[in-house]
Every structure is written in C-alpha cells, then in structure tokens.
Amino acid sequence: MFAKFGEDNVNNIELDENIILKNRVPILVRDDDWMELFGETDDKNIKKYKKDLEELLKEQKKIEREISHWNKEKLKCMRMILGISDAINNGEKIESVDLLDEYKEKIYWINETIDELTFKLETIPRDIRNLNYELLKATVNYGYIELKDKEEKLSNISSELEDLRERLRSIINEKHDYEEWINDTYTFLHRMLGSKEIERLDREIFE
Template sequence: MFSKGTGIDIEKSLISKNRIPILIKDATWLKLFGDTGDRFVNNAKKEVENLLEKQRLIEGQLRHKKSEKRKAMSKIIMLSDEVNNNHLTKGAELLGQYQQEIHTLNDEIDNLTFELETLPMALKEANLNLIKATVKLAYKQLAQWESSIEPFNSEIETLRNRLRELIEKKNDYEEKINSTYLFIHGLLGSEEIEKLDKDMLD
C-alpha cells in the first residue's frame, strides 16, 4: 500500500490553503517526529529553529532601539526648552548629538524592520522544506510498519483457525454430554437420575 518514493512534490499554494502551522510548534508533530534520527528532518527542523530564534532576537533589538529613540526624543524636548528658555550654552551641541543619535537609531530601526519583514517568507520556505522531509519520512515509516504487520496478521489468522477448531471441539463435547444425559434421563426417569447424579457426579 505504501511505497518508499523519493520525490516529494508539495505545492506552496496548498500549504497556504490548508493553513499548515509551523511544524516545530505543533504538538502532534513534536510527538511523532520531534526526536527522529532522520538527518533530513533534523536539518530542516534546525533551519526553522534558527529563523525563529533570529526573529525573536530582531524583535528584541527593535524594542530596545525604539526605547532608546524615545529616551533620546525626551532629552531633545527637554534640551530644547533649556536652550529656548534658559539659554543653555552647551544645549545646541547636545541637541546635535541627540539628533545624530536619533538619525542613527532610525537607520538601525529601518534595517531591523526590513529584516523582520523578510523573515516570514524565509520561515515559510523553511517550514515547507520541513514538511517535505516529514512527509518523505512518514511514508518511509508507513511502508516499514506495514511490512512489519504482515507476520502478525499471519499469526493472528493461525490463532483464529486454531480457536475455531477448539470451539468446534468444545461444541461437539457439549452436544455429546447433553444428548447422552437426555437419553439416560429418558430411559431411567428423574428420580433414578437424581440418585445416580449424587453417586456418580459428586
């Protein structure tokens, strides 16, 4: 029934249509394939894990950069008030430094945002590779397990036939017992049978 085919052709559109999850986050996949020794599955799994870790790190960096930008903006607002109201002499120089810091932060935020926006496509591709490796391994295992079932089926059939023979023998003996007992009962009568039952069967 199951063959060990080497070519796995799965359309990306089918993956999108079926809303297949990131496999390493799926409890059933983890139970069935999480600890497999298959090299192709493990390599594809590692690729997905690396991309998810990269996504997590970039998101953390973005939060940090945006926080730094908010702090720099607050300092600029505070310094602008000092320069305008109190004629702070070093204020203009500090303003320039913070403005340059914000410019640098904006560039870093833009780069991180762009990198983060490209990750879903790479993650989808990596997940597709993992799906293909998983399906290939699954069919290989199904073929192996199916061939392993055959000896069990043969043994079950042998036991079934043996059980059928035993049931037939049991029924034969029960029929002989009933027929013989009924014959004796009819021949001697119930009173005599009761006496014989006590003497012969106790």
C-alpha cells in the same frame, strides 16, 4: 494500499514549491497535529529542519523585541531633545548644547540600528518559508516510508488475527462437542443406572 510503493519512490518525491501558499500550509513546528505525529521523530532530515526552523523563529522574535526596544529608546531621546532645545531657546541652559548633540548622535545611531534590524527582519519570512518547505518535504518522505512499513505490519497483524479467530472458532466448536458428549453421556447413564449409582461411581472414579 502502498504495496507497490517502494522506498526508492519515496526518496524521489518532489513537491510543488508553491504548495505552501496554495494549501496555506502552517509553520509545521507550530502545528499541533504535525508536532504530535512527527515532532519527536529520529529522522535526521526532520530533526535538522525542525531545529533550523525553530532557531529562525526565535531569531525573528528576538529582532522584533530589539526593534521595539530601540524605538522606545528613540522616543526617549526625542523627548530629551525637545526638552533640551526648549531650555536652550529660552536661554536657560546654553551649556546643554553639547548634550543636545549627544542625543542627536544617539538618535542617528539608533536609526541605523533599527534600519539594519528591519532589513534582517524583512528577509526572515522568506527563509522561514523555505525551511518550512524543506521540512514539509522531509515529512512527506518520512511519512510515506512509515506509511508503507505500517501498512505491511497492519496487514500481517490482520492476517494473524484472522488465524487466531479461526483457531478460536475451532476451539469453541471443540468445547461444545465435548460438553454435548458429556451431557448426553450423563443423561444416558442416569437413565440406565439412576442418580444414586451415578453419584457413587462419580465419587469412586473422580475423587
């Protein structure tokens, strides 16, 4: 199938960059079939893009957790501000004005932190797509080299099997010929000499 497909052709493979979207290509390192076929390969390009992609996915999860954490902290601060403001407005705790400013400053800082994290998070899907595309290209390159190699090995094995089958057929025919000659010879000797004489000769000759 790949007899005319040289390694130079493999290394020059180009893929449509939109193929990821058009074919709904999954994130390869999360695809069971890809992991089974290529997850443990020693190909340097696959290993590199796989590692980079896995690290980027971890970074994405980390940022999502951080945003969730800071949103919870922001909610706590807002509740504190409401409580302190109510106390101040009721004239109960005038001295809490400084504490109110502290929480307002903390919310300002949290908002900036969330904005920075959100900006980072928004750029990651594009980077994931790009890395997944590079990993797909590396997979196709490696896959076709392996396909060509294994097709050749399969062809050689198939040829060896056919030789073995032919040899086996020859041996079986030879076996049948020997068995037929032995049976015919014993039949003839039995007819000529009788069973008692044959038994005596068998003991003398074969024992």
